[in-house]
Amino acid sequence: MVQLTMAKAINEGLRRAMADDPKVLVMGEDIGKLGGVFRITDGLQSEFGAQRVVDTPLAEAGIMGTAVGLAFRGYRPVVEIQFDGFVYPAFDQIVCQVAKLHYRTRGNVTMPITIRIPWAGGVGAAEHHSESPEAYFVHTSGLRVIAVSNPQDAYVMLRQAIASNDPVVYFEPKRLYHTKGEVDLDVQLADAPPMGLARIAREGEDVTLLTYGSQVATALDAATAAEDDGVSIEVIDLRSISPVDYRTVTASVRKTGRVVVTHEAAREAGVGAELIASVTERCFNYLEAAPQRVTGHDIPYPPAKLEKHHLPDLDRILDAVDRVMDRPNSLSGVLD
Amino acid sequence: MTMTHTLTPTADLATDIDDVARLLTPDGERIADPELDRWVADVDAATLRGLYRDMVLLRRIDTEGVALQRQGQLALWPPCQGQEATQIGTARALRADDFAFPSYRETGVVYARGGKPSDFVLAWRGEEHSTYNPYDLNTATQQIIIGAQSLHAVGYAMGIQRDGTDQVAVAYFGDGASSQGDVNEAMVFASSYGAPVVFVCTNNQWAISEPVTVQAKFPIAGRAPGFGIPSMRVDGNDVLACLAAMRWAIDNARRGNGPAFIEAVTYRMGPHTTSDDPTRYRDKEEVESWRRRDPIARVEALLRSQNEFDEAFVASVDADADALAAAVRHAAMSATTRPPLTILDDVYAEPHSGIDEQREWFGAYLNGFAPAEEA
Numbered sequence: 001m002v003q004l005t006m007a008k009a010i011n012e013g014l015r016r017a018m019a020d021d022p023k024v025l026v027m028g029e030d031i032g033k034l035g036g037v038f039r040i041t042d043g044l045q046s047e048f049g050a051q052r053v054v055d056t057p058l059a060e061a062g063i064m065g066t067a068v069g070l071a072f073r074g075y076r077p078v079v080e081i082q083f084d085g086f087v088y089p090a091f092d093q094i095v096c097q098v099a100k101l102h103y104r105t106r107g108n109v110t111m112p113i114t115i116r117i118p119w120a121g122g123v124g125a126a127e128h129h130s131e132s133p134e135a136y137f138v139h140t141s142g143l144r145v146i147a148v149s150n151p152q153d154a155y156v157m158l159r160q161a162i163a164s165n166d167p168v169v170y171f172e173p174k175r176l177y178h179t180k181g182e183v184d185l186d187v188q189l190a191d192a193p194p195m196g197l198a199r200i201a202r203e204g205e206d207v208t209l210l211t212y213g214s215q216v217a218t219a220l221d222a223a224t225a226a227e228d229d230g231v232s233i234e235v236i237d238l239r240s241i242s243p244v245d246y247r248t249v250t251a252s253v254r255k256t257g258r259v260v261v262t263h264e265a266a267r268e269a270g271v272g273a274e275l276i277a278s279v280t281e282r283c284f285n286y287l288e289a290a291p292q293r294v295t296g297h298d299i300p301y302p303p304a305k306l307e308k309h310h311l312p313d314l315d316r317i318l319d320a321v322d323r324v325m326d327r328p329n330s331l332s333g334v335l336d
Numbered sequence: 337m338t339m340t341h342t343l344t345p346t347a348d349l350a351t352d353i354d355d356v357a358r359l360l361t362p363d364g365e366r367i368a369d370p371e372l373d374r375w376v377a378d379v380d381a382a383t384l385r386g387l388y389r390d391m392v393l394l395r396r397i398d399t400e401g402v403a404l405q406r407q408g409q410l411a412l413w414p415p416c417q418g419q420e421a422t423q424i425g426t427a428r429a430l431r432a433d434d435f436a437f438p439s440y441r442e443t444g445v446v447y448a449r450g451g452k453p454s455d456f457v458l459a460w461r462g463e464e465h466s467t468y469n470p471y472d473l474n475t476a477t478q479q480i481i482i483g484a485q486s487l488h489a490v491g492y493a494m495g496i497q498r499d500g501t502d503q504v505a506v507a508y509f510g511d512g513a514s515s516q517g518d519v520n521e522a523m524v525f526a527s528s529y530g531a532p533v534v535f536v537c538t539n540n541q542w543a544i545s546e547p548v549t550v551q552a553k554f555p556i557a558g559r560a561p562g563f564g565i566p567s568m569r570v571d572g573n574d575v576l577a578c579l580a581a582m583r584w585a586i587d588n589a590r591r592g593n594g595p596a597f598i599e600a601v602t603y604r605m606g607p608h609t610t611s612d613d614p615t616r617y618r619d620k621e622e623v624e625s626w627r628r629r630d631p632i633a634r635v636e637a638l639l640r641s642q643n644e645f646d647e648a649f650v651a652s653v654d655a656d657a658d659a660l661a662a663a664v665r666h667a668a669m670s671a672t673t674r675p676p677l678t679i680l681d682d683v684y685a686e687p688h689s690g691i692d693e694q695r696e697w698f699g700a701y702l703n704g705f706a707p708a709e710e711a
């Protein structure tokens with residue numbers, strides 16, 4: 001075990017995946033000499049050469065479309081999209097090509113492409129640099145969607161994503177890049193939990209708090225704070241938001257009977273809506289209260305000086321916990 | 337930078353169909369071209385007959401496709417009549433281990449790469465998205481999103497570079513696709529990395545109802561040199577010119593000189609698809625003028641002038657065309673739709689809990705329709 005930041009854990013994950021398999025190559029804007037704007041690919045080009053750590057033109061559809069061709073040829077491209085809000089120019093290639101080619105060819109062509117996206121807000125960035133587009137990809141069959149929350153998961157799940165024969169959209173929370181944690185770099189992938197398995201980040205009895213990626217730390221803080229109020233929260237870090245590990249989720253909900261979901265992305269038709277619909281279908285008779293969502297507002301991402309009012313924080317999560325516990329809360333008397 | 341047979345900006349628009357490299361006149365007269373001649377120096381009467389045969393068979397597949405659609409056997413068909421020389425001429429220049437990325441209209445490319453009768457019709461019948469394994473034909477699934485495959489070809493070519501082989505990738509797209517970002521990004525990537533890829537732009541004058549002048553105010557081949565890519569504008573109804581230009585472009589790529597671009601100037605004689613009504617947007621006279629430039633008649637005239645178009649040859653080509661048409665029809669009419677539960681297959685390469693769950697539920701639902709067992 002070593003102490004690593006998430007950034008360094010991802011860097012190590014890339015390095016070891018490239019060392020293990022000559023078909024793995026990394027491509028994106030500024031990832032070579034610069035090492036990426038977040039230095040995630042630091043040192044990789046000098047170690048593996050420009051043929052495997054490919055600095056690309058500034059063209060997201062071009063990066064994604066050429067990755068499709070490389071995958072056709074038997075390569076395993078790991079593509080870096082420089083920021084979340086820049087993935088949209090590549091959207092067609094991701095949802096129409098990367099996601100569908102295996103299906104269109106009856107399984108003859110595989111698209112083992114990992115799409116790394118530095119993701120979400122909380123770092124005071126400029127417009128288009130803090131977005132949460134995960135619902136678009138969760139809605140697209142053929143893609144797996146991962147959102148990591150700590151260095152160990154970031155390392156292991158990146159390597160699992162690269163090893164997977166399916167395309168994986170891999171969200172990296174920018175604001176956790178410099179968070180340190182214990183990482184077992186020598187973990188055998190065969191021994192690690194499967195990529196789609198959720199993690200019970202904290203056990204509890206009264207409320208199931210579902211979240212992923214950037215919000216896991218906030219959710220854990222909320223659980224600690226709630227304990228002082230006598231409410232025991234079970235925090236589930238979904239890790240995979242497509243597919244969702246409903247076995248773990250429903251076991252928890254059947255125990256607690258109360259559900260809160262939190263994510264940074266906007267509310268309408270978001271991952272939270274899907275989670276609550278699915279949990280309700282599966283666990284309706286176990287629910288003691290209507291499930292609640294704590295999300296970003298249904299607005300374009302706001303200017304950085306105002307983002308704290310957009311991002312779900314500890315107090316908004318606790319307010320939702322009060323709602324499912326039928327305690328006085330911000331909506332008491334408002335929506336009656 | 338090579339760019340031949342291309343107009344200056346002041347000369348004319350993209351519609352000039354005569355400023356093209358050509359080896360066969362519309363009357364079938366073999367003419368010299370200093371750029372192209374050496375690439376077809378080996379083409380003898382037998383080869384010409386083979387190209388003629390390919391084009392006749394392709395036209396027959398196309399005719400059968402239209403007929404099957406009109407008879408309700410296919411949901412849609414994208415006719416390629418008029419474009420036989422472009423498709424056959426370029427595809428016959430490829431080596432078996434080269435890799436083609438065609439669009440939905442490149443029936444002739446799939447034919448030339450070894451497609452079976454079922455491969456031409458079952459996708460349009462709605463039985464499969466792709467009937468062939470791309471690795472069997474070294475040809476990607478035909479692309480419907482306009483121009484998306486151009487990037488795939490470049491990426492594949494980047495893979496060829498890394499593998500150190502002398503294969504070539506080919507991207508086929510139309511004049512409409514030249515407006516797409518993907519095609520332009522493909523040219524940027526191909527040029528920047530010197531990828532062994534050939535871009536074949538079939539300028540058939542119409543992108544559904546939009547004339548090429550809406551896409552281009554200057555010959556499309558003229559764009560490639562701006563990306564650092566040599567280009568050639570050829571008569572797309574001249575199978576010899578298409579073969580020669582493609583051999584030039586492939587040779588350029590095989591020798592490590594990077595991408596090349598061919599604009600084949602031709603005409604889509606039929607509708608965009610069988611759902612389209614071209615009488616709403618183009619003149620009969622225009623269509624008739626192109627009928628006089630027919631790519632098959634042109635080769636027939638040349639073969640006749642060489643006394644190579646005898647009755648036995650015609651009879652054998654006709655018999656082959658009849659047999660192929662019958663096989664295509666049989667493939668459509670005898671198609672069996674696969675079982676409903678298989679629509680959940682191959683969404684993912686590896687087990688997926690969401691799909692597994694839906695398969696379990698849908699399977700149980702379907703079983704509910706099974707006849708009850710006799711008591």
